[in-house]
Amino acid sequence: MLTTKKTIRRQFILDEAAKLFKEKGYGGTSMRDLAGNVGLEAASMYNYIKSKDEILELICSRIAGIYISQLHDIEQTAASYADKVKALIRLHIRLMVEEGPAVSVANHDWKYLPEPQLTAFKQARKDYEKGFAQLIEQGMAAGEFQPLNVSVALFTILSAVRWVELWYRPGRGLSAEELEEDIITMLLSGLAK
Amino acid sequence: MLTTKKTIRRQFILDEAAKLFKEKGYGGTSMRDLAGNVGLEAASMYNYIKSKDEILELICSRIAGIYISQLHDIEQTAASYADKVKALIRLHIRLMVEEGPAVSVANHDWKYLPEPQLTAFKQARKDYEKGFAQLIEQGMAAGEFQPLNVSVALFTILSAVRWVELWYRPGRGLSAEELEEDIITMLLSGLAK
DNA sequence: GGCTCTTACGAACACTTGTTAGAAAAAGCA
């Protein structure tokens, strides 16, 4: 059985850690802080996790895995490049809305990963960016997109969706669907009329 | 005279601090780290700055001041809203290219500001965002822009330019001018043809 | 030279950090 009691508690620690890391940063969060939020003493958490580093590793690698498998899925569909890019943007936004804290940690605190996980994470991200860039490049070659610098297009998209977690709060006059639609309109069609 | 020897050395400490804060975060940078980069012992730096907090305050408030005065300047020009937004995007990118580390610190480490500077900084940022949002809103009312959610448009723009410092390196096949043009095209006209 | 004022340093401070060891408590099971 995968969902043992221990595994569940462990995941709870990871979730609380992600929230705190997002709020105060990896370095700014102490094991005693985390223990307080979890409802244990700091020492007791070591029955569930090996180290503070390991917490960061587990959060980052899980998110990285999701991103990569999502890209892989989309690459294999038979759709226009514009639709593929749109679908990818949608997945980014959804993941951000559903897993805000963990995604935030993977975006900001990955640099505190110890080796060799740091190198692995950077490589995974590079692979992901390369795959995404290829979609954009092929879309340009097919005449679906404007002939822009591919990196600029790529990072403008990634940046725009990355910061959703910083200012978007569900249930404040803007639904997740409207958010998706408007971001896609903005990125694909632009602000100007 | 403003540029005394002391002031210059002080600014050097602030510049080195910004680089380190950007690289390793505010909490991840120790005064001994900073002293090493400056070429002094940690204790000696206290002849130039009052505290580690003060370093962060000086960096953040300087950048905040630049943003606000730039917005103010643009608001008072007589141009179309599209041109005003374009000009603001340009200024963002330029500041990012010229003052990368300091801007990065103001974007990421402001949350470690002590009170009351923290509240002041958040208020300044809110004011700035409100002013920027008004430009977008007026542009929509004037029929220059598409009728999107204003916050989505605003934060998509801010996010896109904010992350320039994370991946743009001058002199690597993409000039600052091309960068500006492509980002503006992307944000105003969109990726799709 | 000597005198003054600024700058730099080493040592120490009180405190926090992640982590471990050993004992106590709780839970599972016969």
Next chain:
DNA sequence: TGCTTTTTCTAACAAGTGTTCGTAAGAGCC
């Protein structure tokens, strides 16, 4: 019930934190 295993705690550790103090070295000026 008693025995075993898991979970939790308290206490402590070595290392690192920002900062202060007293003193030594240096610079500028007579």
